[in-house]
Amino acid sequence: MKVLKASASEISQEDFNEGIIYETPCFEPQGGFRYVFQWTDPKNKNDAGKDIISKMFTRVAYIHPTESKVLVKYTGNEKISSKLPHGNAKSDQRVNTPFVPTMPSLLREMEEGTSCPSNTYRMMLHKAPRDINIQTVQAPRNLKQVQNTMQNAGQKFRLSRDAxxxxxxxxxxxxxxxxxxxxxxxxxxxxxxxxxxxxxxxxxxxxxxxxxxxxxxxxxxxxxxxxxxxxxxxxxxxxxxxxxxxxxxxxxxxxxxxxxxxxxxxxxxxxxxxxxxxxxxxxxxxxxxxxxxxxxxxxxxxCWNHILQNVAFKLGKLGIKTKAEVAKYADDVRELLEQPDNESYTRFHKYVGHRPRVVPLQKYLYARLYGIFDNRVGRGYI
Incomplete structure (x- = not known):
């Protein structure tokens, strides 16, 4: 951004006097347009944006040396100006979306926010102009932008990186x-x-x-x-x-x-x-x-899932590890849990216990599941 000096300036005081005064930056002006951006709060000084210099389209801003004004001039054909994505864009959606920078004063307001990011985001949206084009630069892009800006500001004053x-x-x-x-x-x-x-x-x-x-x-x-x-x-x-x-x-x-x-x-x-x-x-x-x-x-x-997991673990200790065998015994335990009353449970428990290679498992089940209705686990109890 060029600074207007008292002498040998490219523009004069009359240029400032003749320019249309805006209290907010203009959105996508045409070539040949000029306006004066005037602020009341010093933190809004840089909201007029950065210079754009090219052979076909130029945008230059001049800061007045003594007054709270910036004269912004556009020359050339604005239609040939490139609308580029964000420099860190990686996804196809973001690469194909033109990036519009947020006003610096809005970023400062985010950094100085004392509420949580979600509340700050809602309050800033409420204050933003209704015009969707103006909102592009005068409202937060999304909640993530507010969170990141507040977090980065906090990093500067953080006392420690300790977990x-x-x-x-x-x-x-x-x-x-x-x-x-x-x-x-x-x-x-x-x-x-x-x-x-x-x-x-x-x-x-x-x-x-x-x-x-x-x-x-x-x-x-x-x-x-x-x-x-x-x-x-x-x-x-x-x-x-x-x-x-x-x-x-x-x-x-x-x-x-x-x-x-x-x-x-x-x-x-x-x-x-x-x-x-x-x-x-x-x-x-x-x-x-x-x-x-x-x-x-x-x-x-x-929890039945935990019971079945424990049974599978016990079977592994007994050398019963194939999926087919584990599934067979798991089905037996599941059917045991489904018994409607204590008598049915006891009868089925004895039936399972007489199967080959299951005697150690039967002892385990008796220790963990016998008296099933007193231990808050069987279907009948539920």
């Missing part, structure tokens, strides 16, 4: 992370408020099927455990399973799961008295004990 610091920064910048404990063990509990509102709205709904919660722990995401409580969205025809509460933790202890389920009980208003909720989880004593302590009114059932 725990980053975790607290995420908690501060969003409403997702609700609790962080760092000593003696790291525990992070998180949930989305919109999801919990939907979940609470399903309590005591006699017009819908019973509402199932599922709780499980995985250690396949990294050097930590991640426990997730999901629920069945019974208002939908296909009844999707939606994750609701998350916990990252270092150890699988009763105290850890107790803390998680206390948060669930405290933040799902009306859960204990809902009357239409049941929970399915592993047989792990720490988990079952934590749920029973915090939600004694809710029925808890053992």
């Amino acid at each position: 725990l610091y980053n975790l607290h920064k995420i908690a501060y910048d969003s409403t997702f992370v609700k609790k962080i404990i760092t000593f003696p063990d790291l525990i992070v509990i998180a949930w989305d408020n919109n999801i919990t509102e939907v979940l609470i709205s399903l309590f005591k709904r006699s017009d819908l099927p019973f509402l199932g919660f599922f709780y499980d722990t995985t250690f396949k995401l990294g050097d930590f455990y991640c426990s997730i409580m999901s629920f069945i969205e019974t208002e939908f025809t296909n009844q999707p399973t939606i994750p609701a509460f998350f916990m990252i933790h270092e150890r699988k202890t009763f105290a850890t799961h107790d803390l998680f389920w206390k948060e669930v009980a405290d933040n799902l208003t009306g859960l204990s008295s809902a009357g239409n909720v049941y929970i399915i989880t592993d047989e792990e004593a720490a988990i079952v004990g934590a749920i029973s302590k915090n939600l004694p009114e809710i029925a808890v059932y053992r």
Whole structure:
């Protein structure tokens, strides 16, 4: 951008006086057009844009030395000017989409935002002009732009790159992370408020099927455990399973799961008295004990998937590893779980136990599944 000097200037004060004054930059002017961009806030000074110099089309801006004005001149044929994609564009869609830069003052406003990115994005859209062409440069491109701009601005003042610091920064910048404990063990509990509102709205709904919660722990995401409580969205025809509460933790202890389920009980208003909720989880004593302590009114059932996984693991130890053999015994266990009452269960249990090579498995099943209706697992009990 050229700066107008007091002497030997390419233009004069009269050029500024004769130009049409705009308080916002013009969008795609034609060749031969000139206007004066005038600002009231110094941070808008650079909104007039950058110079474009070519043989066929030229755009030059002159800053007035003493007044808050910029004279912008266009010469040549604007139709031959190239509309280029963003320099980092890789996908076909972005490569074929002309890039229109956002006004610098708008980027500064994003950087100075004190609210979370989603709120900042909504407020800026609300203030933007209704004209779609003007919105192209005077409104955020999308939520991702606001998030990236605010994040990059925060990087300049970040005190540390430490993972725990980053975790607290995420908690501060969003409403997702609700609790962080760092000593003696790291525990992070998180949930989305919109999801919990939907979940609470399903309590005591006699017009819908019973509402199932599922709780499980995985250690396949990294050097930590991640426990997730999901629920069945019974208002939908296909009844999707939606994750609701998350916990990252270092150890699988009763105290850890107790803390998680206390948060669930405290933040799902009306859960204990809902009357239409049941929970399915592993047989792990720490988990079952934590749920029973915090939600004694809710029925808890053992997960059949975990039982079948444990049976497959036991069969492997017994040397039964082929898919056909494992499937045969898995079908037997599944049929065992489907028995309608304790008498049928006992009879079928003895029948399975007399099959070849299954005596060690029978002992395992007796230890884990016998008294099935007292252990919250059989179809008849459910």
